[in-house]
Amino acid sequence: MHKVSILITHFDQISLTCKCVATILSTDIELLNIIIVDNSLSRADKEYAIAEFVSKGYHFNVMTDRKSQLDFKSNIYWFTAHQNLGYAGGMNLAAEIAMLNDPEFLLFINNDTEIPANFLNEFLNELDPVVNQQDFGFASCLIKTLPDHNIWYAGGKLNLSRCMGEH
Secondary structure (H helix, E strand, O other), X not given: OOOEEEEEEEOOOHHHHHHHHHHHHOOOOOOEEEEXXXXXXXXXXXXXXXHHHHHOOOEEEEEOOOOOOOOOOOEEEEEEOOOOOHHHHHHHXXXXXXXXXXXXXXXXXXXXXXXOOOHHHHHHHHHOOOOOOOOOXXXXXXXXXXXXOOEEEXXXXXXXXXXXXXX
16 A cells, blocks of 8 residues: 655635545545645635635644644645745645655645546556556546546656656
């Protein structure tokens, strides 16, 4: 069973963030945690998230120390940045927090993402054959828009000389 940390940067769209988390927790993966870095610095968003997640019986934790030990039993961790770090900065901070707890995989997603119930299991099953290959580093998936399901992203390339992804 794989340990997965799912990373989300939040900024002023708490209802989207809550819906995203609900779809993640409807998946069939047992060993996961969700790390939300709050860039909005809004106490109201944090209080809304606490009420929303606790009312649904989710394990919700407000982190005050980025070096906290995290559990992989469907726990949600909320860390408020001391300033708006932007999307990339928030994701970097979430990855830093996650890596202190030895996940096997990091999943970077936008807070407006809705994940089908079987997505994580199928994605991890597809990765299993290639994970131990020396040149494996990351994977991406097909991304469709809602509600019309048009293809928004269908893969790309990593340009190592420029250290950039292209699609």
